Structure formats: C-alpha cells, structure tokens
Amino acid sequence: MGMRKVAVIGAGMTKFVRRAQETPKELSWEAARMALESCELTMDDIQGVCMGTAPDAFDGVHIKSEYLSDGSGAWRKPYMRSYVGGGTGVFAPIQGWYHVASGLFDVVLVVCEEKMSSYYPHAQAAFLTIFDHTTERPLKPNLLWIFAIEMNRYMTTYGLEKKDIARVAVQHKRNAANHPCALLGEADITVEDVLNSETLAWPVQRFDVSPVSDGAVAIVLAAEHVAKRLTSKPVWIEGVGWHLDTAYWTNRDLAYPRYVEYAARQAYEMAGIKEPRKEIHIAEPYDPFDYKALHHLEGLQLADRGKAIELYLNGTAAPDGNMPVCPSGGLLGVGNPIAAAGLMKIAELFWQLRGEAGKRQVSGSPKTGVAQAWGDLMQVGTVVVMGR
Amino acid sequence: MTGNIKNFPGVSLSEQDFDDGKILFVHDELKANYAWDTGVGIGAYLAGLKRGVILGARCAHCRKVVVPPRTVCEWCYNPMEEYVPVQDTGTVNTFSLCYVTWDVKRITEPEIPAVIMLDGASALSNTSVIMGGIMHKLGEVEPKKVKIGMRVQAVWKPQAEREGAITDILYFKPIG
Numbered sequence: 001m002g003m004r005k006v007a008v009i010g011a012g013m014t015k016f017v018r019r020a021q022e023t024p025k026e027l028s029w030e031a032a033r034m035a036l037e038s039c040e041l042t043m044d045d046i047q048g049v050c051m052g053t054a055p056d057a058f059d060g061v062h063i064k065s066e067y068l069s070d071g072s073g074a075w076r077k078p079y080m081r082s083y084v085g086g087g088t089g090v091f092a093p094i095q096g097w098y099h100v101a102s103g104l105f106d107v108v109l110v111v112c113e114e115k116m117s118s119y120y121p122h123a124q125a126a127f128l129t130i131f132d133h134t135t136e137r138p139l140k141p142n143l144l145w146i147f148a149i150e151m152n153r154y155m156t157t158y159g160l161e162k163k164d165i166a167r168v169a170v171q172h173k174r175n176a177a178n179h180p181c182a183l184l185g186e187a188d189i190t191v192e193d194v195l196n197s198e199t200l201a202w203p204v205q206r207f208d209v210s211p212v213s214d215g216a217v218a219i220v221l222a223a224e225h226v227a228k229r230l231t232s233k234p235v236w237i238e239g240v241g242w243h244l245d246t247a248y249w250t251n252r253d254l255a256y257p258r259y260v261e262y263a264a265r266q267a268y269e270m271a272g273i274k275e276p277r278k279e280i281h282i283a284e285p286y287d288p289f290d291y292k293a294l295h296h297l298e299g300l301q302l303a304d305r306g307k308a309i310e311l312y313l314n315g316t317a318a319p320d321g322n323m324p325v326c327p328s329g330g331l332l333g334v335g336n337p338i339a340a341a342g343l344m345k346i347a348e349l350f351w352q353l354r355g356e357a358g359k360r361q362v363s364g365s366p367k368t369g370v371a372q373a374w375g376d377l378m379q380v381g382t383v384v385v386m387g388r
Numbered sequence: 389m390t391g392n393i394k395n396f397p398g399v400s401l402s403e404q405d406f407d408d409g410k411i412l413f414v415h416d417e418l419k420a421n422y423a424w425d426t427g428v429g430i431g432a433y434l435a436g437l438k439r440g441v442i443l444g445a446r447c448a449h450c451r452k453v454v455v456p457p458r459t460v461c462e463w464c465y466n467p468m469e470e471y472v473p474v475q476d477t478g479t480v481n482t483f484s485l486c487y488v489t490w491d492v493k494r495i496t497e498p499e500i501p502a503v504i505m506l507d508g509a510s511a512l513s514n515t516s517v518i519m520g521g522i523m524h525k526l527g528e529v530e531p532k533k534v535k536i537g538m539r540v541q542a543v544w545k546p547q548a549e550r551e552g553a554i555t556d557i558l559y560f561k562p563i564g
Contacts, residue, residue, distance in 0.1 A: 015398035021411075022398065030397035060418055120415075122492045133424050135433070135456050136523055138555045140490055145501040145523075148484030153503075156482070156536045181396050201486035202498070215398060246462060250503045250521035251454060254482060 003101040007227035007234035008093075008386065010039030010220035011347040015181045016335030019117040020214035024059060025071030027216035028113040031340075032073050035109065035218035039230055046220075047105035048078040052092025052112035054085060054338040054375075057126040058119050072111040072218075085130075086288065086375025087242070088112065089217070089342015090382040094240045096221045097384075106223045113216040114337035123212045130377050144209075146378060148201035150254040151291045155203060157255035158306025160294075162203060166194035167312040168290035169207050169332050175319060176329020178359035181344075183213050183335035194290075210288045213335030217343040219350065233354045238368070239273065239385035241266030249377045260299025260372060263381035267370070268301075271385040276301045280385075281366030282352055283323060284345035286373040287330040296372055297325065299381065324362040327352060342373035342382070349386045429458040432471045438552040440544055444509050444520065446470040452510045455520045474508030474520060476542035477563065481505045481521055485531045500526040500534060504560055527559030539564050 012034025014020070014027050022030065028051075036042060051065045051072050061067045065081030072079075082088060082095045089112045096110040116123040127143040155165070169189075176185035189207075197206035227234040243262035246252055264276070273279045285296035294308035302323065303311055311317040317325035328334055328348035331341045349369040351357040368387040374380065405411050426434055429445060433456045436443035445457035449466035457471050483502035487495055501523060505511075509520020526534060527543065540560040550556040 013396065015396050015400065017398055017400035019401045020398055021401050027398065034397065060416070125491050128490060133422075134426055134430050135554050138553055139501070139523065139525060141501065141523070142486065142488060142490040142492075144488060145484055145486055148486065149482050149501060149503060149523075152484060152536065153482035180393070181398070199485075200488050201484045203484070248454075248456075248458075250523050252521075254503070 004103055005224040006097050006100045006221055006237045007224065008219050008237065008346065008350045009222045009227050009231050009234055010035045010041070011218070011350045012038055013181055013217040013344060013347055014215050016183045016213045016215035016337055016340070018183060018211065018213060020115060024064070024113050024115040025068050027115065027214065028068050028071035028111050031113070031216035031218040032071070032109060032111050035220050039220050041107070041220060043073050045107050046073060046077065046109045048099050048108045049074045050092050050096040050099065050108060050110045051079065051081040052083070052088040052110070052339040052343065053081065054083060054088055054114055055126060057129070058114065058116050058123060060118065068113060072113070073109055084375055084380045084382065086286065086338055087342065087373045087380040087382040088339040088375065089344070090346065090371055090373035090384055091242060092339065092343060093219060093221070093237070093346050093384060094242060094382065097237050097240055100221050100223050106226045108221045109218060110221060110343065111216065111218040112339035112343035114340045115214040116212040116337060117214050144201040144204055146249065147289050148204045150378065151203050151289065153254040154291055154295055160306065160309060163191055163195060164309050164313065165290050165294065166191045166208070167309070168287070168293050169194045171312055171317060172287060172293070172326050172330040172332040175327055175360065176333020179329045179334050181215070182329050182333055184211055185329055185333050204289065208290045210331035210336035213337040215335060215337040215340045217340045217347055219343065219346060233388065235350045235353045235386050235388050237384060238387045239267035239269070239271030241270070241383040243381050245379040247377055247379060249379060252379070256305055257295050257299035257374070257381060259379055260296055260374065260381035260383070261301065263383040264300045264372070267383040267385045271387070273385065280368055280370050281323060281364065282327065282349065282362060282369040283325050284328060284330070284348055284369065284371040285325065286342065287326055287332050288336055290332060292374070293326065293330065296374060300370060300372055300383070319360065320363045327357065327360050327362050345371040345373070346384060346386070353386060353388045430456060433457050434552040436473070437554065437556040438550045440547065440550070441473045442476055442506060442542070443471045444474045446472050453508070453520070455506055455509050455522055474506045478504045478506040478520065478540060478560070480526070480534065480536055480538045480540055482536055483526060483534055498531050500529070500531060502526050502560070504540060524557060525559045526561070528561035538562055
C-alpha cells in the first residue's frame with residue numbers, strides 16, 4: 001500500500017494511582033519526558049504530537065486536549081486529539097502510526113492521559129451520558145448495568161461459571177504485583193477472594209472490575225530510517241485495525257464482539273498474520289472486567305467462541321505459558337485510567353518484545369504481540385500488532 | 389527498560405491527606421441543562437408509548453423491523469419511513485441484579501435492568517443483530533428467579549398518567 005515502516009522506539013509511564021497529586025498536564029509531562037529520555041530525544045526532534053484522552057467530563061474542562069497541550073509537548077507542533085472512549089489508548093498510537101506511515105512526519109510523540117479522580121462523587125457518573133438521553137436515561141441506569149448485562153449474556157450463552165472467569169482477575173492481579181506502576185497488584189490473591197468480594201451488579205463483583213485511576217503513558221514513534229539510527233531494538237507496528245458496530249447497543253448480540261473481530265482481521269491482514277493462534281506470542285487484550293479479556297481474546301481470534309477461559313485453565317495465558325495474556329497485569333491489576341490504560345498495553349508489548357520487562361518478562365522471547373482496546377458504548381474495537 | 393527504572397513518576401494521595409488539610413483544592417458544580425427534541429423516529433416512538441403501543445421501524449429495502457424506530461437503516465443505509473407496532477411481550481435476552489445506584493450508593497433490593505427482545509420485531513439475524521432489543525427493567529419477580537429466556541410483558545402506567553416517555557412502561561413482568 002506504499003506505506004512506510006513505523007517503529008516504537010521509546011516509552012514512558014507514570015504510576016497508576018487512585019488519586020494523583022499531579023494535575024492531568026503534569027502527568028502528561030512526566031510520561032512524555034520519560035518516553036523522550038528513554039530514546040535520548042528532545043522535543044526538538046518531535047514533529048507532531050498525538051493526544052489520546054477520554055471524556056472532557058472527567059476534568060470538567062472544554063477541549064481538554066488543549067488544556068493538556070503544554071504538558072504533552074504540543075507547543076508550536078501539529079497536534080491532534082483522538083477519542084474513541086475506552087478504545088482511545090490503542091487508537092492514539094494508530095493515529096501516530098499513520099502520521100509516520102504516510103510520510104507526513106518522521107518522529108511523532110503519542111501521549112495518553114486520564115485523571116478520573118477529579119469527578120465527584122465518583123467517576124462512574126461521568127459516563128452516564130453514554131446512555132441515550134430519551135430512551136434510556138429516564139430509567140436511571142448506571143454504568144455497571146451495561147457490563148453486567150453483557151457479562152451475563154456471555155456467561156449464559158457459553159455456560160461459563162463465575163469461578164472460572166475469576167481466574168482471569170487472579171492471573172492479571174498477580175501479574176501486576178511485578179509492575180512498578182500498578183495500583184492493584186496482589187501476588188497472593190485467590191479465586192475465593194474474587195468470589196467473596198462485594199456484589200455490585202450481579203454477575204459483576206468488586207474484584208471482577210478494574211479500579212478508576214489517574215495516570216499517563218507516552219511512546220515515541222519513528223520512521224524506519226530514523227528508528228534504525230536511534231536504536232538497535234526497534235519494535236515495529238506491523239498491523240493496525242479499528243472498527244465500529246451499531247451504537248444501538250441493545251440491538252447487538254452481546255455474546256460476541258464482532259467489532260473486535262473485524263478490527264483484528266484488518267490488523268492481521270496488514271501484518272501478514274494468517275494463523276493468529278500460532279503467530280501471536282503475547283497478547284494484551286483490553287480487560288476492564290475479567291470477562292472482557294475472554295470476550296476480546298475470542299474477538300481477536302485467539303480462542304474459539306466461549307473457549308478463551310481454557311487459556312487460563314490450562315496455563316497458556318500465564319507469564320510462562322505459550323501465549324502470555326496481559327503480562328503487564330492489565331487494567332484489572334495495573335489500573336484503568338482510560339486512555340492511558342490502552343497505551344500502557346502498547347508500552348508493555350514494547351518492553352516485552354525488547355526483553356526489558358524486568359520481573360514481568362515472559363518466557364520464550366516473544367517476537368509478535370497484539371494489543372487491543374474497546375470502548376464507546378461497547379461497540380468500538382482498536383487493535384495493534386507489534387513485532388521485532 | 390521498566391526492569392532498569394526504579395522510580396516512576398506520580399505521587400499517590402490518600403483520603404487522609406485531604407482530611408489533614410495537606411491538599412489544596414477547588415470545588416465547583418457545573419450547570420448543564422438541556423431540552424432534547426425527540427426528532428422523527430423517537431418522536432413517533434414516544435407518541436406510540438403514550439397510546440400504549442411499542443413502535444418499530446421497518447426497512448422497506450432489507451425488511452428488518454427494529455426497535456427503537458429510526459429514520460435510517462444503518463445496515464443497508466436506506467430510509468426507514470414506515471413505523472409499525474410490535475408486541476409488548478418479549479423474551480429476556482440478558483439481565484443484571486444491580487445493588488449500586490448511579491452514584492455508587494448501595495441498595496439492598498436490587499434493580500433488575502434487562503435487554504428484552506420484543507415479539508414482532510425481527511429476530512436475531514445472521515449479522516448478530518437483535519432487532520427488537522430494548523433496555524428496560526424487570527418487576528413483580530423475585531430477583532433470584534430471573535432467567536435468560538424468561539417470557540415477559542410490559543406493565544403500563546394508567547393511560548391518564550402516560551406522558552410519552554420510556555417510563556410510560558413501568559417495567560416488564562414475567563408471563564406464562
């Protein structure tokens with residue numbers, strides 16, 4: 001298609017915390033500075049900045065990307081914000097990718113930031129406007145409804161049990177115990193802990209859900225000729241895909257994320273991947289809820305429908321398994337500052353594929369990985385395939 | 389690299405920091421009032437509810453009947469100009485038992501939000517679309533006895549109290 005090769009050459013992130021002392025722009029600056037330092041570049045080397053950040057409602061600031069612009073390094077640069085709800089963190093690097101792949105820029109900084117704690121009394125209420133104002137909001141919904149409703153459909157369609165799905169939360173939170181930025185890493189958590197946690201909206205219990213968090217992540221993207229000059233270990237963006245399903249969420253079959261499948265097929269085709277189950281060595285599916293990791297693994301074609309749980313039950317998904325899933329600890333363990341959480345998955349693949357993930361480093365020196373995020377009213381899928 | 393870095397940026401605050409007055413902050417409430425026009429499709433839907441009828445939109449091109457009604461069929465991108473009644477009975481596609489309010493207050497009697505597939509709308513298609521699926525609540529049922537696949541029917545407000553709103557249906561209750 002006449003596109004240039006694009007590599008990730010640097011990454012940085014802040015700790016994910018329940019409430020950060022830093023403002024959103026300060027968090028953005030910390031992550032961006034760290035990403036630049038990691039590849040020994042300065043802002044002078046950056047030709048364009050892509051910002052990913054979720055609803056303005058979290059901050060109560062109109063066009064919050066402009067409010068964030070000094071922290072994210074946008075002064076006197078081409079600057080663009082993308083926002084596809086929870087899918088943003090994996091879409092922003094896609095936007096950065098096409099800035100470079102197209103030949104427009106050689107070096108681009110991608111920053112994703114979220115500070116959810118400013119919203120009172122709880123960030124959940126900032127999401128209520130995703131429900132239709134005329135046909136749904138008069139029923140006084142809360143955000144958990146939609147996920148609990150989807151989880152129940154998924155479980156019931158395939159006859160899955162809560163005690164099995166809880167294995168996902170356990171695996172991810174244990175993985176996160178080795179992540180220095182994690183909010184909820186717990187090395188000793190058990191299935192019983194998950195099953196005994198408070199029921200919020202059955203079948204969703206407290207430990208089935210990721211925590212609201214504050215944090216920021218940044219990466220640096222470079223064209224091939226620049227990347228090869230700057231690092232001996234570029235990690236290539238080999239395929240990208242994104243896809244939208246109907247926004248009438250009650251008109252969809254909630255048991256299967258078709259929008260993820262289409263996004264994944266687009267990305268795999270670009271990456272030349274024909275058998276994802278053999279060719280993907282490490283996966284970072286979006287996991288704001290434990291069942292969502294399973295749902296998304298199926299959409300990513302890494303498991304048959306209703307069978308993703310087997311990857312956890314037979315050890316395939318473990319850090320020393322054949323296809324580690326969310327070795328970072330995911331949203332369930334590291335935390336869920338919406339856009340930053342998605343880009344954290346890209347950063348994790350960058351570190352894992354370079355063999356620089358420290359205590360989290362998976363076995364088997366993976367060569368190819370996939371990261372995915374999901375959002376809006378449960379109908380957008382964003383997918384990036386990375387390799388070395 | 390994460391393996392080499394000892395100190396990641398970001399300082400975590402606790403509730404105690406606020407209680408102790410260590411943190412300065414500004415509190416504000418934003419005013420946001422709206423009056424949403426209901427438009428053509430949803431306008432017809434609400435007028436139907438006031439009469440005690442649930443309307444769907446029919447696509448003359450691909451022949452889907454979908455609820456709620458709309459002016460364009462997003463699957464074939466042709467106009468939807470015909471609004472037809474569907475039944476006020478249906479099947480529970482999925483549900484939750486919710487013990488938390490919109491602002492995360494705990495409640496002991498759960499609310500039961502559900503997706504209900506209405507009879508008379510198109511069924512699950514080969515494009516994974518549930519044409520007649522709407523969100524509403526279930527009532528007159530013991531929470532633990534709710535099942536996916538359960539048959540339900542709308543319980544309407546008395547005619548004189550209906551105002552052309554989704555809440556003209558109080559909830560759906562089990563039948564048969």
